[in-house]
Amino acid sequence: MASISARRLSKELKEIMNEGCPVGITLLKAEDFVSWQFTIQVMGESLYKDEIFTLLFRFDRDYPISSPAVQFVTVDGKVSPVHPHVYSNGHICASILGSEWSPVLSVISVCVTLQSMLASCKKKERPADNDRYVRHAPDNPKKTQWHYDDDTV
Amino acid sequence: MATYNYVEPTNSNLVCCICRAPFVDPVTTQACSHTFCRGCISEALEHSLQCPVDRLPLTPEDLTSAGPLIRSLVDELLVSCPNNDCPHVCQRDLLQGHLDACEFLIVDCPEQSCHQMVVRKDAVNGACIHSAVICSECYAEVAMSEYEAHSSTCPDSACSCEHCATEISKSTIELHGETCERAPVVCTHAPNGCSWKGERRLRDGHISSCPYEAIKGFFIIHKDTTAALKEENALLQAKIDALQGHLRATTRDLQVAKAALGPWYTNAVNRTEAGLPIHHPPRSRAPTSASLNPATSPQPPLPGPRASISTLGSDAPNPAPASVTPTHVNATPGPSNTSHDWRAHSSRPSPNISHNWDPSSLTARSIARDVVAPIDLGTSLEGSLHGLRESMVTLSTTVDSVGRRSEIALTNETVRLNEEVMSVRAHLHGLRMQVHAIMMDRNTQVTGRVDEGGGITEGAWIPTRFSQVPGQPQIPLSITKL
Ligand SMILES: [Zn+2]
Ligand SMILES: [Zn+2]
Ligand SMILES: [Zn+2]
Ligand SMILES: [Zn+2]
Ligand SMILES: [Zn+2]
Ligand SMILES: [Zn+2]
Ligand SMILES: [Zn+2]
DSSP states (O other), X not given: OOOHHHHHHHHHHHHHHXXXXXXXXXXXXXXXXXXXXXXXXXXXXXXXXXXXXXXXXXXXXTTTTSOOEEEEXXXXXXXXXXXXXXOTTSBBOOGGGTTTOOTTOOHHHHHHHHHHHHHTOOSOOOOTTHHHHHXXXXXXXXXXXXXXXXXXO | OOOOEESSOOOGGGBOTXXXXXXXXXXXXXXXXXXXXXXXXXXXXXXXXXXXXXOOBOOGGGEEEOOHHHHHHHHTSEEEOOSTTOOOEXXXXXXXXXXXXXXXXXXXXXXXXXXXXXXXXXHTTSOOTTSEEEOTTTOOEEEXXXXXXXXXXXXXXXXXXXXXOOEEEGGGHHHHHTTOTTSEEEXXXXXXXXXXXXXXXXHHHHHHHOHHHHTHHHHHHHHHHHHHHXXXXXXXXXXXXXXXXXXXXXXXXXHHHHXXXXXXXXXXXXXXXXXXXXXXXXXXXXXXXXXXXXXGTTOTTOOSHHXXXXXXXXXXXXXXXXXXXXXXXXXXXXXXXXXXXTSTTTOOOOSOHHHHHHHHHHHHHHHHHHHSOOOOTXXXXXHHHHHHHHHHXXXXXXXXXXXXXXXXXXXXXXXXXXXXXXXXXXXXXXXXXXXXXXHHHHHHHHHOOOOHHHHHHHHHHHHHHHHHSTTOOOOOGGGGGO
């Protein structure tokens, strides 16, 4: 008997295969129902023009009831975007990945939200506490108790 | 039942936004009227007490069963039986009933000691299909479920020979066919043409009387000979193929050469036919000039174009210096044919130098065309080229000398023109003086205030000026009336 997360993810994967990803987002790897990878690119004029980032999704058995762990990949020469809510280790401070998560959201809707977060960026800078956070950060960003100080994200 | 295989795509209004599948036991929130599967929303509420869609506060007590319309809509969705191989499709609410009776449901083997699983339809007769049975023919162990398939292919199942009716096993029937005494065979000399056919046991009797048997030796020799000939034939065929390819290549090359040679190709062929070798360099020059001769018939003394050109070249330097003679430098331009003597055949005396230059050079060109014979296609290409080169050499020397001569002529002409201009200038000066004298004269007549002495002085002066101009006729007095 497949778990709830596997059934839900197989549905989402089927949708991606049938309808494709939104512009600027491509499925890189989805070999199992444990972790997926997407490339994400901001289309049009933005501070991140011509930059391509890789997003890593990690799912537990309770997905979609519990949120997926989402972060930018920072290994193999890949880097996280310089953004006030993105740490240099790839962790993202975004409320929809924590307290604002809802089971009706999906992998693609998370990708689109992060894409628009990058697109609306005004200044390329790291979060103020980047160095301190990165030094003590847990491997899984879901274990971090985020303090969301910006309503726009 | 947690998962269904829906056979058709579902209306998106009947899909739970948490599990993305059609509602199972749908419930609706009272406050915001959102519908979810009961299982899905219960799990979500354990995690966070809010509506997943709009994040309004929500508790399990706020959920009520969805209306009968939604329930019947999702219950009527068609699903297929989840058991492997079962083709059954029914409404979702009827699936449970089918599953209770589905023949493809996996159940325990009815044999108590066997711990394997079987599909229900194989368990109905109460026997364990996993137990092996022994084939009565080949004594091999065959699983119960495969016994039927085995019995039709068992190698030891009995059958009878169709020719002699002997009972034998399937695995040996082929072997028997090769020795069966009653099987139909043909004569051993069939390849040589014997048409005898009959049972194998009768063949020996036929062979003793077979006409082909008598000439068996001949067939063997014949076969060897044929084989040798075939081999040779194949060898020759290969050779011909190679030669044909070679010939094609050669023909192609020849065509290219033919196209490149143009008219000389046919000449070369003609000469070869006439028995003359194509390569004969010393011969080529003499025929060139000789054959050019007829074309230049208007000039009998010239042996050929080369000779005529060189004659022109050598004659030219002599008359050219003659044109520098000062006798020609005078006011009245006489016929200056001297400067054009080198154009041996234009020779028509021109009345005027300036007129002489352009038209006569045209004439010269047309004459040159007559003088230089057309390309002779009668000789070999090499000869023609040689002749052409000779002509080129003479032409270039001629052009050279023509250039030199025209330079001299031009210098002479310039000198002569200079002198002429000077004499014209002198004339003009005289004329100006005369006009001046006349004007003075008229002034005197009109005003009448000139004293005698002055008038005489003027009058005495004017003729003096007139007489100074050489070769100038005296101005008639009537000129004062102009
Ligand atoms: Zn559901
Ligand atoms: Zn709601
Ligand atoms: Zn069934
Ligand atoms: Zn059994
Ligand atoms: Zn058998
Ligand atoms: Zn037989
Ligand atoms: Zn025979």
